[in-house]
Amino acid sequence: MSDKTPKDGEPGWFERKRNIDKVWYVLLVFGAILTASEFLYEHHPHFAIEEIPVFYEIFGFLAFVFIVFAGKALRKLIMRDEDYYDRD
Amino acid sequence: MTAIDVNPGLLMIAAGLLACLLPRVGRQLLTLGTPVAGLLLLIATPMGALTTLPIFGYDLTLLRLDGLAFPFGIIFLIAAFLNAIFALHQDDRLQDSAVMIYGGAAVGAVLAGDLASLFIYWELTAVSSVFLILASRTERAYSAAMRYLVWQIGSGVLLLAGILLHYQETGSMAFTTITLGSVGSWAIFLAFGIKCAFPLLHNWVQDAYPEATITGTVALSAFTTKLAVYAFARSFAGEELLIPIGVVMTCFPVFFAVIENDLRRVLAFSLNNQLGFMLVGIGIGSEIAINGAVSHAFAHIIYKSLLFMSMGAVLYRTGTVKASELGGLYKSMPLTTIFCIIGALSIAGFPLTSGFVTKNLTLTGAEYAGYFWIWLLLIFASAGVMEHSGIKIPFFAFFSHDGGHRVKEAPVNMLIAMGIAAGACIFIGIFPQTLYSILPYEVTKSPYSVQSVVTKTQLLTFSIIAFGVLIRAGLYPKEIPSTNLNTDWLYRHVGRYFVGVLAYMARWAWAGVCGGWRATLGAAHGLIRRHYGPDGAMGSAWPTGQMAFWATVMIAAYSLIGFWYLL
Numbered sequence: 001m002s003d004k005t006p007k008d009g010e011p012g013w014f015e016r017k018r019n020i021d022k023v024w025y026v027l028l029v030f031g032a033i034l035t036a037s038e039f040l041y042e043h044h045p046h047f048a049i050e051e052i053p054v055f056y057e058i059f060g061f062l063a064f065v066f067i068v069f070a071g072k073a074l075r076k077l078i079m080r081d082e083d084y085y086d087r088d
Numbered sequence: 089m090t091a092i093d094v095n096p097g098l099l100m101i102a103a104g105l106l107a108c109l110l111p112r113v114g115r116q117l118l119t120l121g122t123p124v125a126g127l128l129l130l131i132a133t134p135m136g137a138l139t140t141l142p143i144f145g146y147d148l149t150l151l152r153l154d155g156l157a158f159p160f161g162i163i164f165l166i167a168a169f170l171n172a173i174f175a176l177h178q179d180d181r182l183q184d185s186a187v188m189i190y191g192g193a194a195v196g197a198v199l200a201g202d203l204a205s206l207f208i209y210w211e212l213t214a215v216s217s218v219f220l221i222l223a224s225r226t227e228r229a230y231s232a233a234m235r236y237l238v239w240q241i242g243s244g245v246l247l248l249a250g251i252l253l254h255y256q257e258t259g260s261m262a263f264t265t266i267t268l269g270s271v272g273s274w275a276i277f278l279a280f281g282i283k284c285a286f287p288l289l290h291n292w293v294q295d296a297y298p299e300a301t302i303t304g305t306v307a308l309s310a311f312t313t314k315l316a317v318y319a320f321a322r323s324f325a326g327e328e329l330l331i332p333i334g335v336v337m338t339c340f341p342v343f344f345a346v347i348e349n350d351l352r353r354v355l356a357f358s359l360n361n362q363l364g365f366m367l368v369g370i371g372i373g374s375e376i377a378i379n380g381a382v383s384h385a386f387a388h389i390i391y392k393s394l395l396f397m398s399m400g401a402v403l404y405r406t407g408t409v410k411a412s413e414l415g416g417l418y419k420s421m422p423l424t425t426i427f428c429i430i431g432a433l434s435i436a437g438f439p440l441t442s443g444f445v446t447k448n449l450t451l452t453g454a455e456y457a458g459y460f461w462i463w464l465l466l467i468f469a470s471a472g473v474m475e476h477s478g479i480k481i482p483f484f485a486f487f488s489h490d491g492g493h494r495v496k497e498a499p500v501n502m503l504i505a506m507g508i509a510a511g512a513c514i515f516i517g518i519f520p521q522t523l524y525s526i527l528p529y530e531v532t533k534s535p536y537s538v539q540s541v542v543t544k545t546q547l548l549t550f551s552i553i554a555f556g557v558l559i560r561a562g563l564y565p566k567e568i569p570s571t572n573l574n575t576d577w578l579y580r581h582v583g584r585y586f587v588g589v590l591a592y593m594a595r596w597a598w599a600g601v602c603g604g605w606r607a608t609l610g611a612a613h614g615l616i617r618r619h620y621g622p623d624g625a626m627g628s629a630w631p632t633g634q635m636a637f638w639a640t641v642m643i644a645a646y647s648l649i650g651f652w653y654l655l
Contacts, residue, residue: 012419014487024556031553034546041538046455047463050543060547063471064554071346072565075572079347084571085580086228 031057093139095151096126096165097196097209104188104216108181115184119172122188123165126195130161138201146261149201155528156382160198160318162526163386164191167310167393174397174505175303186219187307194311198318202261203251203276206319210247210283213312214240220304221296229299235576236296239289240312243282250275266323277324284316284367285360287336291575293359294344298352298409302400305352309359309396310389317366317385326373334371335465337364342472344574349567351409351481352399355392358435358477361469362388368462369450375529377453383523384450387442387516391434394509395481398428401498401506402485411480411567416490424498425486427506434513436478436548437470439541442516445523448535448544467547474551484567 013019035057045051052058103122107115135158139151153161168191175183190213197209214237221233253272255261266273282289297308324330341357341364348354362384369381401424402417403409418425430441437443447470454463497503516523524531558564602609619626626634 012416012490014418015416015490024560027549027553027556031549034542034549037542038546041542044539046458047460049460049464054546056543056546057550059467060471060474060550061554063468064475064551065558067342067472067475068346068554068558068564071343074343075347075565075568075570078573079568080571080573082569082571084573 093133093137093151094129095139095196095199096129096161097192097194097199098150099126099129100165100168100192100195101189101212102192104185104190104192107188108185112179115181116172116176119175119184119188120169123169123172123191126165127162127169130158130165130199140201146204147202148205149263150205151199152201152263153199156318156321157198159382159386159526159528160314161195163389164195164198164311164314167191167307167389168195170390170393170397170505170509171303171307171310173508174306174400174502176501177499178303180223180301182219183223183301183304186216186223187304190216190220190307191311194315197315201263203254203263204261206263207244207248207251210279210315211241211244213315214244217308217312220308221300223301223304224299226299232296232299235579236292239282239292243279246275246282247279250277250279263322265325268324268327268329277327280316280319280323281333284313284320284363285337286333287340288575290337290341290360294353294356294574295576297356297359298350302404306393306396306400309355309392313359313363314385314389317363317370317381320367321370321378321381325370325378328371328373330367330371331459331462334364334367334369335462335469337361337367338469339364339465339472342469342476344572345472345476345480347565347568347570347572349411349569351411351414351485352396352403354411354476354480355395355399358395358473359392361473362392362435364469365447365450365466368466369453372450372453372457372459374453374457376449376456376531379524379527379529379531380446380448380450380453382527383446386523387434387446387513390509390512390516391431391442394427394431394506394513395435395477397502397506397509398424398431399481399485401502404502405495405498406491406493409485410569411484411488412569414485414491414493415488416486417493417495418486419490420493420495421486421497423503424506425482427503427510428482428486430510430513432478432482434517436474437544438548439536439545440514440517442513442523444544445517445520445535448540449531452533470544471547471551474548475555478548479552479555 014023035054038054043050049055100122103118107118110118130153133151133153135153135155137151137153138149140147140149142148168188171187171191175187193209193212193216197206197213200206200209218233218237218240221229221236223229250272251261253270254266254276255272257270257272266276268274268277278286282292285293293313297305300308320327320330338361341360345354345357345361348357366381366384366388369377369379369384371377399409401421402414405421406414406417408414434441434443437447451463451466454466498506520535521531555564618624626637
């Protein structure tokens with residue numbers, strides 16, 4: 001990385017499509033390794049639901065998606081203009 | 089009382105009062121030195137110390153040091169120290185003084201042993217902290233400060249009423265376990281609940297904290313709500329009602345945090361979510377769960393301060409913390425970016441951070457107690473924390489689309505404060521025993537089992553993957569400049585109309601009364617004018633003459649009443 005301080009208009013390291021893709025694939029590979037590692041140790045589940053294979057992966061993913069979509073729906077209900085309380 | 093048995097809170101308060109008289113350098117020395125002196129004093133105080141002061145036939149317990157008070161006292165003093173470093177760049181007499189009194193009151197409260205002392209410190213935290221909001225010196229901050237004060241004083245009044253009733257019912261003023269049941273105990277419970285931001289009583293946090301000054305918000309995030317957590321742990325440990333309340337608190341703020349544009353307000357929502365975890369631990373009440381709540385409060389104060397500091401640094405340099413106006417700051421503020429990410433990883437609870445080793449205790453407490461749904465909702469809320477504090481804060485401030493801000497890195501003092509906090513997050517994560525050793529109960533198990541590391545990492549990593557999928561598919565909601573309604577709408581909008589209607593009715597009623605009595609009132613007015621008007625007998629007299637006249641009348645009236653009473 002030669003351009004430590006990019007000039008205006010020049011995209012930074014994290015703004016180039018190629019690099020963003022790199023980060024994304026590293027994340028996916030990490031997720032795959034994590035999932036595989038699930039089968040390498042002895043499980044001591046406290047609750048029955050933990051015995052479902054890849055429970056934490058599915059739950060983490062779905063919980064996140066649910067929160068984001070619920071937030072979007074909530075916007076319809078409670079979102080107002082920025083100066084809502086400042087108007088008279 | 090030996091020399092060593094002094095409540096370090098009093099030391100801080102005294103220093104705060106002194107600070108408002110000193111020039112800048114003197115104030116800086118005090119804000120930095122007093123927390124350190126307080127820490128040394130607290131560490132030197134023997135465990136089990138008890139100092140009482142008999143006053144009016146009643147014993148005030150000025151100092152009580154035990155396993156529960158100690159970790160809270162330590163972390164409050166550390167927070168005051170970090171905050172002092174973070175604030176070194178500014179020259180504000182008001183804030184320097186207020187923040188020390190505020191921190192001192194919080195320390196004083198956790199080390200106080202009776203309810204009367206608790207009440208005094210409780211009110212002092214309210215009255216001193218409001219200056220950190222007022223110090224923004226804007227119209228908006230002023231209004232928010234007044235609303236904040238109403239909530240805080242409301243909590244104080246409720247606490248006082250509760251204490252008096254409790255004293256009448258039990259004859260005890262000891263600040264110790266209270267069983268819910270009587271009116272007094274409920275009043276105390278609710279007073280704590282307001283300060284702990286119970287659901288529906290929560291909104292003062294999001295309303296006021298983001299309006300405080302850059303340094304003020306950091307202090308606010310540390311003391312008030314965690315004092316309430318301590319109060320619950322002290323008086324209501326094992327009170328099962330706290331479990332559902334806590335669970336609701338962990339879950340509902342995450343939805344509001346997703347769509348909030350002001351990043352300091354996002355952190356304020358996140359604060360409520362974190363308090364929920366602590367309350368669940370206190371509600372479960374087992375040794376491991378109480379340890380979970382206390383250690384979580386300890387770790388939380390550090391990483392929450394760190395996150396508020398990083399957003400404060402962004403606000404200081406760019407003039408905004410609105411997600412819609414930020415982005416790409418990693419290029420101009422790389423160190424702040426790194427520190428913020430460490431705070432974000434900690435609050436999300438990644439292994440090797442303080443969040444992992446503390447939140448895990450509470451989760452284990454829920455597992456051991458067999459609370460399946462509670463545990464499941466806490467896991468859900470953990471994914472929520474990952475969303476708003478783990479990803480949203482660093483992503484939209486430092487990455488995302490370049491917001492066009494070309495600014496300098498944060499001032500050195502801010503970087504030092506953030507660096508120490510970030511270091512502490514990792515240090516506690518790697519060496520959890522250092523924190524575990526000061527908890528109320530012994531911790532026997534290491535948090536680092538293969539299973540807990542793998543499962544928590546899976547949960548959080550797949551949350552990040554979900555974020556990646558949504559943002560790449562264009563489904564992640566855009567940051568929009570907006571106001572999101574919350575419970576404050578009731579008093580800021582509905583309440584205002586209500587008062588408007590009341591005013592209209594009052595005018596209408598007044599007109600009716602005056603209309604009917606116009607003749608009589610007119611005559612009265614004429615009478616007054618005749619005596620007191622420019623030509624009236626009393627009007628020409630000197631004010632001193634009138635004073636003498638009315639004093640005579642009053643003495644005569646008193647004498648008459650007195651005689652009548654004697655007869």
